[in-house]
Amino acid sequence: MKTTGKAHKKIVDRALVLANQVGLEGLSLGVLASDLKRSKSGLFAHFKSKEELQLDVLREAMDRFVTLVVKPALEQPRGEPRLRALFAGFLDWVGGRYVKGGCIFMALSSEYGDRPGPVRDLLVESQRTWINTIARVVQTAIDEKHLVADLDPMQFAYEIVGIGMAFKHAHKLMNDPKAETRARTAFENLLARNQSKPQPRSHKSA
Amino acid sequence: MKTTGKAHKKIVDRALVLANQVGLEGLSLGVLASDLKRSKSGLFAHFKSKEELQLDVLREAMDRFVTLVVKPALEQPRGEPRLRALFAGFLDWVGGRYVKGGCIFMALSSEYGDRPGPVRDLLVESQRTWINTIARVVQTAIDEKHLVADLDPMQFAYEIVGIGMAFKHAHKLMNDPKAETRARTAFENLLARNQSKPQPRSHKSA
Numbered sequence: 280m281k282t283t284g285k286a287h288k289k290i291v292d293r294a295l296v297l298a299n300q301v302g303l304e305g306l307s308l309g310v311l312a313s314d315l316k317r318s319k320s321g322l323f324a325h326f327k328s329k330e331e332l333q334l335d336v337l338r339e340a341m342d343r344f345v346t347l348v349v350k351p352a353l354e355q356p357r358g359e360p361r362l363r364a365l366f367a368g369f370l371d372w373v374g375g376r377y378v379k380g381g382c383i384f385m386a387l388s389s390e391y392g393d394r395p396g397p398v399r400d401l402l403v404e405s406q407r408t409w410i411n412t413i414a415r416v417v418q419t420a421i422d423e424k425h426l427v428a429d430l431d432p433m434q435f436a437y438e439i440v441g442i443g444m445a446f447k448h449a450h451k452l453m454n455d456p457k458a459e460t461r462a463r464t465a466f467e468n469l470l471a472r473n474q475s476k477p478q479p480r481s482h483k484s485a
Numbered sequence: 486m487k488t489t490g491k492a493h494k495k496i497v498d499r500a501l502v503l504a505n506q507v508g509l510e511g512l513s514l515g516v517l518a519s520d521l522k523r524s525k526s527g528l529f530a531h532f533k534s535k536e537e538l539q540l541d542v543l544r545e546a547m548d549r550f551v552t553l554v555v556k557p558a559l560e561q562p563r564g565e566p567r568l569r570a571l572f573a574g575f576l577d578w579v580g581g582r583y584v585k586g587g588c589i590f591m592a593l594s595s596e597y598g599d600r601p602g603p604v605r606d607l608l609v610e611s612q613r614t615w616i617n618t619i620a621r622v623v624q625t626a627i628d629e630k631h632l633v634a635d636l637d638p639m640q641f642a643y644e645i646v647g648i649g650m651a652f653k654h655a656h657k658l659m660n661d662p663k664a665e666t667r668a669r670t671a672f673e674n675l676l677a678r679n680q681s682k683p684q685p686r687s688h689k690s691a
Contacts, residue, residue: 445647
């Protein structure tokens with residue numbers, strides 16, 4: 280919606296990086312104007328309100344996530360290869376490869392847990408879409424008989440989300456050099472437990 | 486440190502609840518004074534700075550977590566019973582049974598990921614202590630031969646943290662009625678995979 284125009288896009292891009300540092304509530308038009316060396320009134324020409332800016336930032340993040348993580352994974356063969364690609368892209372996203380500061384959705388989950396309104400609604404929608412995307416890819420792996428038939432794709436998706444959140448915690452807050460290895464090990468464990476043919480357990484980290 | 490005195494304690498208690506809503510950075514002495522119907526100068530008699538208030542709030546949360554989650558679990562028999570009690574207490578904590586608003590540590594993880602300073606340092610220390618506590622309890626389960634000998638306790642702790650974070654996400658942001666069932670199922674899966682005697686898989690949600 281209305282995220283057209285180069286100047287508009289440049290503002291939203293910068294706002295996305297800032298939001299990862301200060302949250303979307305901390306992202307006032309004043310802060311953004313000062314950061315971009317523009318006048319606050321100039322920004323008001325692009326966004327009628329702080330909320331409109333927040334929604335545009337979130338939409339931009341959702342677009343990037345689909346373009347950088349979801350679409351490339353969906354180009355992989357159905358089943359386990361697609362699931363592996365989806366997880367690898369998710370880790371890259373959370374690790375900050377695409378947006379400096381890492382996963383804005385996780386940052387906002389805490390900020391908007393208790394804050395009703397359109398921003399929270401859009402955030403919930405983004406997360407519902409993501410969880411359903413994981414579950415659908417898991418379903419292709421069941422259909423291809425890569426994963427066992429009695430697996431609950433939504434439970435699998437829940438566990439993937441957890442591995443990603445623990446990765447952010449270990450990587451960004453704890454500066455744990457093993458963060459990525461632990462995330463990959465957790466994923467392999469989850470996969471191995473649900474693969475159609477019994478696999479050797481693999482729970483040790485490198 | 487200095488968290489003595491009834492008035493001081495009352496302020497910190499209220500600040501802990503507010504911090505869960507607005508973050509520790511949003512917790513200015515002005516906001517708190519207005520909430521408590523006290524003068525800002527009155528609060529300055531208790532805390533020399535906002536940072537001192539933030540550190541006291543975090544220390545209070547750490548004390549409560551130890552008292553309400555860690556200590557009761559450590560009174561359980563070594564091994565799997567203790568590990569189960571620790572996880573159950575963790576879920577209660579994250580679900581908001583003890584502090585309205587849920588897990589302040591998770592809320593602060595996003596807020597302080599990029600914000601160096603004494604508050605972040607104390608938060609990291611609290612999380613390191615927690616992860617090490619889980620790992621030590623896992624080690625008792627290995628020693629008691631409830632869990633397999635080649636299990637990496639730190640990997641197990643990482644996965645527990647992830648289950649708890651996904652629980653907060655599902656429970657608080659997504660209002661998922663299955664949030665708790667999914668968390669317990671994920672924990673049972675993790676346990677079953679690492680139990681000394683092979684257990685039937687249990688990955689289906691209720």
